Amino acid sequence: MNFSIQPVLEHENVILYPLQKDDFEAVHLAASNPEIWEQHPNKNRWQKEVFKNFFEGAIQSNGAFKVVDKTSNKVIGSTRFYDYNEAENSILIGYTFYDKAYWGKGVNHAVKSMMLDYIFQFVASVDFHIGAENIRSQVSINRLGVTKIGELEVTYFGEEPKMNFVYRLSNEDWLAFQAKN
Template sequence: MSRPDPAGTELFDRQAVLEGERILLRPYRPEDYEALYAVASDPLIWEVHPAHDRWQEPVFRAFMADAVEKGGTLVAMDRASGEIVGSSRFQGLDAARSQVEIGWTFLARKCWGGAYNREMKRLMLAQAFTGVQRVVFHIGADNIRSRKACEAIGGRLTDATDVVERGGAMVLHVIYEITRDSFASGPLA
């Protein structure tokens, strides 16, 4: 469902409930915190991520506080078990550029291997493209696992980069994109 923003530009609902075969995505609620942290407390989830210490509770708590402040956070639930298995976000909605960022995604290791992430991103991309023309993904340059996952869903590496401060160090991020047109004809269509 889309709705006009104050400037009259059509936007999409960043807090929609999205249902797939394996995954149900729904808006984050404060009572989800413990179950999400139970997933996120696995250090292997974060080992190649620029925020490799996010498995630590104080770091994860700050991560989720940022998620709540900025909105657009969805909880991923395994449809078969009803169990929370991860999270992702819509952020940086830019009506003037007709784009949004999808990211901050993590999944329980039992959901690794492509099918869950691919379905989650397909659902989120379909939702985003009801209101924007372009979705971007900012990925740590050294995070090969996430880069390959983004390429597997049709992400195209752009020439743009971003540098983010992380724990006193500057971390290079590369930017991938999927456009509405490429999504309609790409591997997730």
């Protein structure tokens, strides 16, 4: 891999910074509302002890970000690139969550668009694992022109396997989607 999966990415409203170990408290604060996790595969991630495992997996991925509101400089969530596959020229985006106060405000679309614009300079396709029960994320990801390609049990870092839907977006489909929108 001859590119970074942890660059600083900036949009007019949010900025993605590489996640650092000393970001734990601020990121956990953004994650501490149980409603955020009610449709996610691990519904207890709002709890500090459970979140520590999630955070450690994010740090070890070397592709995780903290999402920061540029107006307030507040950490409002996290997302990551992970599992680059050189043979398939693909990567995954996921493990995304946002403070509930930022739902429905275009943050996820902005973040995913920045990430896709960046990573499609280097890969041919991006996959997303979305929990089978996570209807909010399924609806949101479909707004980006993805295609559901299957179902897969995914073992999250330090957790039991959970059923996920797998979505794919090719570079060509992303460019076509952007041209239409």
